[in-house]
Amino acid sequence: MIELGKKYRLKKIKGFENYDSECYKVVGFYNFDTVICETPYGERFVFMKEFLIDPQKPDEIYSDLILERNK
Numbered sequence: 001m002i003e004l005g006k007k008y009r010l011k012k013i014k015g016f017e018n019y020d021s022e023c024y025k026v027v028g029f030y031n032f033d034t035v036i037c038e039t040p041y042g043e044r045f046v047f048m049k050e051f052l053i054d055p056q057k058p059d060e061i062y063s064d065l066i067l068e069r070n071k
Helices: none
Strands: 024-031 034-038 044-048
Touching: 024 044
Parallel strands: none
Antiparallel strands: 024 034, 034 044
16 A cells, blocks of 8 residues: 555566666655655656555565567
8 A cells, every 4th residue: 555655666667677776755646546756856756556666565576567669
């Protein structure tokens, strides 16, 4: 469960290198599946809840998102 005021990291996407280990603090909820997050530097981002790692489920570090590369 995603909670207001707590810090989360982003899930990884299989097949893509993700060097971002930034923590994002949840500062608001946009609707039932979207949250507004802030970095320690004051930048704000909007993420779907499913892309944040829930500390209660630390084994779920990968997103179900599948991206295909077209050449």
